[in-house]
Amino acid sequence: MARYLVACDAGGTMTDVIVVDERGRFVIGKAPTTRYDESVGYMESLDEALSYLKIGPADRPAFFRGIETAIYTGTSMLNALLNLDGLPTGLLVTRGFEDMIVQGRGSQSFIGYEWSEITHMQYRKHRVPLVPRRLTRGITERIDLFGQIVIPLYEHEVERSVRELLGLGIQALAVVFLQSFTNSAHEQRAAEIARRVIRESGKKVPVVISSEVAPTLREISRANATVIQAYASEPARKQLVQVEEKLKAAGYAHSLKTVLSYGGVTSIRYPRLFETVMSGPVGGMMGAAYVAQVIGEQNVVCSDVGGTSFDAGAITAGIVPIDREPPFQQMYVNVPMLDIRSIGAGTGTYIRLDPDTHRIKLGPDSAGGTPGPVFQETGNDEIPTVNDCNLLLGILNPDYYLGGRVKVNPAKSLRVFREKIADPLRLDPYVAAEQCVNLVNVIMREHLVRSLMVGHDLRDYVLLGYGGGGPLHLLGYAGDAPWKAVITVPHAGAFSAWGGACMDYAHRRHKSVSAVFAGREAWREPAKSVTAAWQELEEELLKELLQEGFSRDQIELEQIAYMRYFGQLSDVEVSSPVSRLRGDAEVEQLIARFEEVFTQMFTLAGRPPQPTYHVAEVSVVAKVDTVKPKLARHRLEGKKPPRAASKGTRKVFQKGRWHVAQLFEMGELRPGNEIDGLAVIEAPNTTLFVPHDWHVRIDEHLIYWLDRRSPGKSRSARSAAARRAIRGGRR
């Protein structure tokens, strides 16, 4: 019987499903996301994928029986937070902090704002609290930063508060006490009392405590994470179970898996389901990590151009970046997530002129899929978008937009763009359109080069572009930055779903510590505390994974320290070269690794002359390798694309005038083919635009290598040299 892996990425608009067979071959289906019941959209998308595999109704039972792993990345938890339809949740907090959730912190009121919006006080707005003040109770207790009990837990207040909250109809209870990550005794005891009171009431109310959810510093972020777990995880799990039931009814024999925000796969019955709260962009970066392995590269910048946003993250030394306190839904949360930075720039981004200054303004809002660009004739008659420019410039094919499924009206784009942008600027519409596209490319490049890559040398990094608009803008935003190489893949349009299938089964735990490495003679105690924390986290993780049926020898552990110079507030992630700090030699290795990373990021000016080192948090990642889709290796064919790939020519406006561009059908190109710009390579779900001075070579894995043409050197020789350099780890 054939074996399959099925992975799904249910986004806000579309649900993508990828089916991978045992040889690593894959097909991708797409369908609209159905928020009322995500299993509907999931099955429709799967149906489309099966149609590509030519699996008809008669073969479906065998197919579903053959699914070895089904992975689902959905938006159900996010929706619970957006629609405020999670469980009515009660909250016990340290007395005096009853307003913690309502109050939040100031910076939560401007998450994601532009600078000019941040300074404009009228825009300030906190989100609607997930737990209203009337469902919050303060409990007298205090533990200090050293974990010492300063004020004992007033147990009678816990009992009374839980009874009151049950009377008010809560269906979940969260407990957040200050400094509980250093000593969880009060939270544990409060939970015991709460569970007893709940039991006595005959109700079923889950109790969630912050020291188990996220045992790390910063009570507001820890409280937000704990409340999300209490409020949204069970409704989300219900949706996941619905998907699983549909699959099982069709013959699937195993449990459904879902994706963790920090990149990894876990069972939908995973207790800390809040860690899956932001899994949308994860697939892309994890897919990129896999592509990086295939091409033998350690440093990859992942860039995803969608209709509304540009998401980017950098894999360094093979490590996917983690943000331990990311902003999420106008909250800061102690939920480790992949560090993916987004800006409001995509193919659907609106283009306007500022009425006061006549400056070109791109977004940050966008037309998205609906109403879409002006040319789409689905409601946007007023504001041109980036894709309207791409169409005017001849880069997009009016007869092949989304594979020809969407009708396009270029005349309307031209009329609206001329009226709203070009005429007021007193520019030719095509010149103005090119300037707008160049501007969005610069904004994307700046996002990568300056915001994301602070302290990193671009020459060490391969730039990977994906997303529906990735190949369209990739070479524009790659620009003349000195990337080690620039690549994309033919399945860029559904890369996130594909990446979802590329993940290991992985769990991750963090813990705050305070280990100060001053004089060498005083290294022993802090070294012991770091080692003890690693061991504690390892034991927790091993227990979880062993319970999920993995054997110890399948599990790989990675120790991480978050280090800083003593006195600093920010730290850097250091993947420890040693698994234990048993003696000075191991501490030295850890410090050496830290200093290497720090000076690379923050210049030597940031290094104190006689430094003391501080580890404020540690983490352990436990991974289990899983079956993944393969980028199959093909036999290289000739440089010249086959006749079937050629689609003729089209005029494209570049650098102020019209040029003739070669057109190709991406699906017909073969490994080994090479194409010089100016060219447009089209596929139903994406378009690769190759400007004049760029060259494309397709390798044996169907990865597209894009490099600048330079006089005096054969293109293929340069491309091959770049690849050899990468494989050999050289420049």
Add this chain to the structure above:
Amino acid sequence: MQRKAITKSGARSGLKRARAGHPAAGGTLRQKLETNERLLRETGHLFGLEKLRRKETDPGTYEAVWQILLNICNTAHVVGCRVSSSPIAAEGGDALWSLHLPTGEAVCTSRGIVSHPGLLSLLLRSYIESGYEDNPGIRPGDIFENNDPHFGGIHSADFQTTVPIFAGGKLIAWAASVTHVMDAGFVLPGSIGFMNPDCFSDGVPVVAERVGENDRFYPWYEKRMRSRTRVPDWTMGDARGRLAGCLTIRERVLALVEKYGLDFFEDVSREYIEDSRRYAVSRVRTQATPGRIRKSNFKDLAMAGKRVLLPQQNVDCLFNLPLELTIDRSAKVAISLRGASGWVPFGENITPNALVSGMLNAYSHMVGFDMFNWGAVAAWRLEDPPLGSWANPYSANYFAASGVAWAPAVVWMSSLYEAFGRLYWSRGFVEEVAAGGATTMTAEFSGVNQYGLYTAGLTLEQACNGGPARAIADGETSAWCIYTPNADFGNAEVSELYYPVVYLGRNLEPDSGGYGKFRGGLGHTAVWLVKNTSGIEYQCGCAGIRSKVCGNHGMFGAYPTWPDRAAYASGTNLKELAEAHRPLLHERGDPERPTIGKDIKAEVIEPNCIAPFVTPGQLHEWDVIVHPVSGSQALGDPLERDLELIRKDLDDGLERERIASEVHGVVAHFDEKTKHWSLDAAATQKKREAMRAQRKARGVPFREWWQREREKILVKENMAEAVLAMWRSSMQLSPAYADELRAFWKLPDNFGF
């Protein structure tokens, strides 16, 4: 491996590129400065740019390069804050990096504390005016620094670092930065030096001087910081952060110049500034009604009878903070402080330059910006504040202290909110109206910390309180700070890492946003239990507070919130109460009946200390401090407040029933079972009508009131010495204001206070 970006070798390569030549290529900087001023005078446009040529011919690249510059400055902010070690810079964001023209004007700034780009611009200008081109010379790799208000600083806790950027031997720009350090070496520990009597107590001076070369600080600079500030590791961490950010700007600007060409860079840098000026003018023209508006405002500093440093400080001071805003037909804005009272023997005097920079901050809040830089400064004219006043002290007292010069300025800036707000209202832009801002009462600790080491520093509590009421909604709670839009107070657990205290509370302070149709955003109250220390001092400081008077009282008939108060108790029985599981202390409670005296016993209980003050001695374990931070101001008649808003505030514990009844005139009931409040609409209407009738009965015709008040003035009835002194100095320093005052009240020509 040779790195291009910001590594040491990269920095060196930038330095090497920059060597050779003289900064004055193409004329001296002083000549350029004079030319710029002449062109502005003659054309009304900065740099004489009647046309923005680059923008018009190549708008896409114009925008693209702006985006690059913005990212360069923000990258510097990331680098600098992460290198900096102080909680204020790194956690509170009280820092900024910026790019300037060779003549000083800010071109582009990072996020951060927007009060400073104006000052940094004027500091750079002061180098030129002082002839630094020739002596000591400006060379690649130089580091200049300042914190002295006499030469372009605001107060010495704000350290300003500037680094010249050379290309081909020509000075093409400056990188600059400012951070607020934790301790500035004032006479008392900390960085809010309200108690400083004169500039000799204003902390370690760095006087617009070269403090390093070849991208490194001089060793004697570091030695000075180590011996003259109390927490030098934080001070030097900030210094390194400022420098690292500046070097980041320098290297990346040089790369940008290589790509786009020096001519293009120089052209667009100037165009961005002129564009910004045009934007500010355009915004005012679009949404404000032209005309003249005045706002009276007062701030006090009640220090009589408290612990002070010098005998002459044993006084109450009252500041007159008048604002006159005029918008002419061409949308030019003129601002005057005519009538400002005299300098004070505390660290609360500010220079006109700093006030210009503060105005830039307030302008960014109320007028907005498209490109934040020096341009907006040319969109208004600030009349020189009266010589010898708190806003221009040096002509009368060159040694006036400026330890926390922002203090009167932030209260004065709040008037600008209301002045613009009224002009927007009259034009119909009601969404843009904002009542006055909250005050900023600070808390500083000094003494032995929980690690057994000496510490001194400022908490972030005041850095985030309520936003002003809007004409369409309540102000947002815990979301704004008048002197930094990066408003945030961080996490209590982070504060506990730095100070030997354990938080017993940090809830919102009910009723702290004034009373009106729309209330201001609320402040909050920190309750600290002193712990893990052999003794600390607590300073309840003034970065813009009201001791006894209500200066900003809200708009359109709103009532003000109460003045700033704090409380403490020492020698308490809290330990015994905790062991017996008895009620402790977690809130301030009703300001008229503070909770601190309710459940605990102590050797000393001070339930309602008038801010600011310094505790008479050290506090010890189990002593407790109650530190409320005010909310913002309200807007509109409190009797017009929507019942649902009141009900919600009652439900959320953000308003006391007493206030709902006595101020908003509602009749409310609490349901013990559902824990919900309900309001009786009919009874409320009746009650409100009765309250309106009472108001009417109290009212008198204006002329009658005027006559009564005039008589009081003539005999100086019930006027404290602080009041008399304020009016005396106001009239003395501004004769025209004195004439106007006498004319309004029909006082004798020789009348004085």
